[in-house]
Amino acid sequence: MKHLLSAADLDRDEAMAILDTAARMHAIQTREVKKLPPLRGRTIVNLFFEDSTRTRSSFEIAGKWLSADVINVSAKGSSVSKGESLRDTALTGEAMGVDALVVRPHASGAVNRLAEWVDCHVVNAGDGTHEHPTQALLAAYTLRERLGTFADRHVVIVGDITHSRVARSNVLLLATLGARVTLVAPPTLMPSGVASWPCTTSWDLDETLSGKSHGDVDAVMMLRVQRERMSGGADGSGVGYFPSAREYAIGYGLSPARLALLPEHAPVLHPGPMNRGLEISSMAADGDRSLVLDQVRAGVAVRMAVLYHVVAGADDIAEPIPAEVTA
Numbered sequence: 001m002k003h004l005l006s007a008a009d010l011d012r013d014e015a016m017a018i019l020d021t022a023a024r025m026h027a028i029q030t031r032e033v034k035k036l037p038p039l040r041g042r043t044i045v046n047l048f049f050e051d052s053t054r055t056r057s058s059f060e061i062a063g064k065w066l067s068a069d070v071i072n073v074s075a076k077g078s079s080v081s082k083g084e085s086l087r088d089t090a091l092t093g094e095a096m097g098v099d100a101l102v103v104r105p106h107a108s109g110a111v112n113r114l115a116e117w118v119d120c121h122v123v124n125a126g127d128g129t130h131e132h133p134t135q136a137l138l139a140a141y142t143l144r145e146r147l148g149t150f151a152d153r154h155v156v157i158v159g160d161i162t163h164s165r166v167a168r169s170n171v172l173l174l175a176t177l178g179a180r181v182t183l184v185a186p187p188t189l190m191p192s193g194v195a196s197w198p199c200t201t202s203w204d205l206d207e208t209l210s211g212k213s214h215g216d217v218d219a220v221m222m223l224r225v226q227r228e229r230m231s232g233g234a235d236g237s238g239v240g241y242f243p244s245a246r247e248y249a250i251g252y253g254l255s256p257a258r259l260a261l262l263p264e265h266a267p268v269l270h271p272g273p274m275n276r277g278l279e280i281s282s283m284a285a286d287g288d289r290s291l292v293l294d295q296v297r298a299g300v301a302v303r304m305a306v307l308y309h310v311v312a313g314a315d316d317i318a319e320p321i322p323a324e325v326t327a
C-alpha cells in the first residue's frame with residue numbers, strides 16, 4: 001500500500017490485516033522498552049495545518065516506537081504562516097529525503113492532490129470535512145475488541161455529521177467490515193449527499209437508541225459539535241445549525257436518560273475532543289460503557305500498524321505483521 005488516503009482504499013482483508021497488525025503492536029504498549037525495528041532509518045514528517053492533540057501525538061509516538069525519525073511541522077511556526085502553499089511545503093519536506101508525510105490539511109481532498117505531487121508515502125490524518133481513515137480504523141479496532149465481530153452489528157453515529165471527517169470514514173470502513181450503520185443528526189447537520197452513503201439515517205435519537213426504528217443497537221459513537229467550522233465562528237453559538245447549545249443537548253446529547261435506552265452490552269465511543277454537556281454527558285463519557293480512552297490507546301497501535309503497512313512497504317497488505325517482528 002503506497003498511501004492511506006481514504007477508508008475506501010481498504011478492502012475487507014486489508015482492513016482486517018491492519019487491525020491484526022495493530023493487535024500485535026498493542027502488546028508493546030505495556031512493555032518497559034517500547035521500541036520495534038521496522039522503520040529504522042526512515043523519516044516521517046507530521047504536517048499539521050489544523051490543531052490536533054490525539055492524532056498528531058499518537059502518530060509521533062507510533063513512528064518513534066517503530067524506530068523512525070519523526071519531525072512535527074505545524075502551520076504556526078513554519079513557513080506556512082508566511083504564505084507558503086501546501087504543495088511547496090510538502091515538496092520542501094520531500095527534497096530533504098523524507099519517506100512519508102502524515103498530513104492534516106484544511107481543505108477536503110487536498111491529500112489526494114498531495115499524493116500526486118510527491119513520490120513519498122502520504123497518510124491522511126484528517127482532511128477538512130472529508131476523511132480521517134486512521135480514526136475509523138481505531139474505532140473499528142476498539143469495537144472489534146468489545147463486540148468480537150462486525151457481522152450484523154449495528155453502530156449508531158450521532159451528531160455533527162456535516163462537518164465530520166470521522167463519520168464519513170467510519171461509515172465506509174464499517175460497511176466494508178460488514179457492520180450496519182445508522183447516522184443520527186438534526187436535519188441541518190446531516191450532509192446533503194448522505195443518501196449515497198452505505199448507511200441509514202434518522203433525526204430521532206430516542207427512537208434509534210431504543211431500537212424501535214432501526215433495530216437493536218450494539219454501539220453508539222457520539223461526534224463533537226464542530227463549532228469552529230460553523231458560520232458564526234468559534235464563539236459557541238452554532239449559528240444557523242441549531243437554536244442554542246441547550247436545545248442541541250436536549251435533542252441530540254447523550255444524557256444519562258438516553259444512556260439507559262441502550263442495551264447493556266452497547267459501549268459508548270467518541271473520537272475526542274469532547275464537548276461535555278453538549279453532545280455527551282459526563283456520566284456517558286466517564287461511565288463503565290465508555291471506550292473513549294480505549295480508543296486513544298488503540299490509536300497508537302493502529303497508527304503503528306498503518307505506518308508499518310505503508311512505510312515498511314509490506315508487499316501484501318492483506319497479511320498482518322509477522323509475529324517474530326513484534327516478539
Ligand code: NCD
Binds near residue numbers: 054271273
Ligand atoms: C476528530 C478530528 O480531528 O476530526 N478528532 C480526532 O481526530 N481525535 C474529531 C473532532 O475533532 O471532533
